[in-house]
Amino acid sequence: MEFSIFAQGHVPAHESAADPQAEHKRLLRNVDIAVVAERTGVKYVWCPEHHFLTEYSHMPAPEVYLSVVASRTNRIHLGSAIFNITAPVNHYFRSAERAATIDVLSEGRFELGTGRGSSTTEVFGFWREGDDIAITKEMWDEAIREIPKMFEEGLYGPFKGKFADLPERNVLPKPWQKPHPPLWVAAGSPPTFAKAGEMGLGTFCFTLGAPERIATLVDNYKTGIASCEEPVGKFKNDNIMGVTNMLCLEDRNEAFEWATKIGLNYYSSLAFHWLDNIPKPKGLPEWPDIIPEPTVDVVEALSADGTFVVGDPDDCARAVQKWVDIGIDQLCFSPTTNTLPYEKIVESMETFGKHVIPQFDKDIVHRTTRQREEWLAKNKG
Numbered sequence: 001m002e003f004s005i006f007a008q009g010h011v012p013a014h015e016s017a018a019d020p021q022a023e024h025k026r027l028l029r030n031v032d033i034a035v036v037a038e039r040t041g042v043k044y045v046w047c048p049e050h051h052f053l054t055e056y057s058h059m060p061a062p063e064v065y066l067s068v069v070a071s072r073t074n075r076i077h078l079g080s081a082i083f084n085i086t087a088p089v090n091h092y093f094r095s096a097e098r099a100a101t102i103d104v105l106s107e108g109r110f111e112l113g114t115g116r117g118s119s120t121t122e123v124f125g126f127w128r129e130g131d132d133i134a135i136t137k138e139m140w141d142e143a144i145r146e147i148p149k150m151f152e153e154g155l156y157g158p159f160k161g162k163f164a165d166l167p168e169r170n171v172l173p174k175p176w177q178k179p180h181p182p183l184w185v186a187a188g189s190p191p192t193f194a195k196a197g198e199m200g201l202g203t204f205c206f207t208l209g210a211p212e213r214i215a216t217l218v219d220n221y222k223t224g225i226a227s228c229e230e231p232v233g234k235f236k237n238d239n240i241m242g243v244t245n246m247l248c249l250e251d252r253n254e255a256f257e258w259a260t261k262i263g264l265n266y267y268s269s270l271a272f273h274w275l276d277n278i279p280k281p282k283g284l285p286e287w288p289d290i291i292p293e294p295t296v297d298v299v300e301a302l303s304a305d306g307t308f309v310v311g312d313p314d315d316c317a318r319a320v321q322k323w324v325d326i327g328i329d330q331l332c333f334s335p336t337t338n339t340l341p342y343e344k345i346v347e348s349m350e351t352f353g354k355h356v357i358p359q360f361d362k363d364i365v366h367r368t369t370r371q372r373e374e375w376l377a378k379n380k381g
Contacts, residue, residue: 082113190216218328248310
């Protein structure tokens with residue numbers, strides 16, 4: 001099991017109302033926490049591409065954020081989760097250029113996570129409102145098959161597709177990693193997990209809940225990637241990432257108490273409000289009403305079943321093991337999508353890094369790097 005953090009660019013409204021510099025401070029905090037993550041043994045930092053989603057994510061340019069993090073770190077891998085590679089949002093050439101540039105400047109630490117957008121607010125900001133948003137599946141499918149070809153030496157194209165006509169061009173720069181950075185995709189439904197595996201792509205499982213609830217999705221992905229014979233890239237990236245909340249303190253009761261008062265469900269309410277391209281559980285309050293924050297008893301129960309990784313190091317290790325048991329390869333936390341004070345975030349990450357990470361991640365080499373190097377070894381010469 002490897003570990004990662006998510007840099008969402010969350011900017012709570014109450015902070016913006018009280019401080020005109022809140023947005024600036026929040027974005028810089030995301031950079032600072034990535035530096036802490038590397039120091040504490042976390043192997044990846046992921047950054048999304050979101051547009052127009054007030055409070056939820058003020059992070060429309062992951063390549064800019066990741067470049068700043070690259071300049072302040074040495075080992076942590078820098079991932080887009082995701083670049084929106086649909087033609088109306090980002091031209092195929094631009095997606096390839098941005099990915100390769102980060103990879104070169106970071107000397108091979110970039111990982112290309114892709115997707116198609118998760119809200120009508122975003123999608124219809126770039127193309128005609130009222131069109132069928134489901135067509136973004138076809139848009140992504142076309143783009144993901146072409147972008148890896150642009151990383152190859154020499155000329156690419158010409159290409160005439162359903163959503164883009166591309167002339168013959170030498171797309172520059174070429175990535176530092178050969179044949180290209182690891183490729184990922186965000187997945188939601190069971191068939192999408194299977195398809196992602198069949199295409200040889202690493203997969204982000206942004207589905208929330210206890211590990212046992214997600215086990216079927218992991219199984220679908222692992223079955224799909226085991227059968228993959230022709231990945232869309234040059235090599236299979238056999239990795240599935242899960243997401244949860246983490247708060248690890250020496251005093252378990254203090255951790256449970258903090259988890260009840262840092263807006264975890266406020267952030268979840270924002271997600272359900274904005275991400276309307278994702279199925280919503282029945283019975284949720286409609287925005288601006290929000291999901292009530294959990295009690296201490298609820299937090300403790302959610303930690304016990306692995307939904308949260310919260311408590312002292314022993315609690316957190318037991319929760320992580322539940323994700324290991326279902327086959328998750330990487331577990332991602334979002335330390336800045338709440339109102340936990342900066343000092344407590346650092347304390348939590350240092351405690352987790354000292355006591356929990358060494359129990360699960362015993363390989364200094366990134367799993368994605370090892371898989372890419374295995375392909376290189378098989379195809380040498």
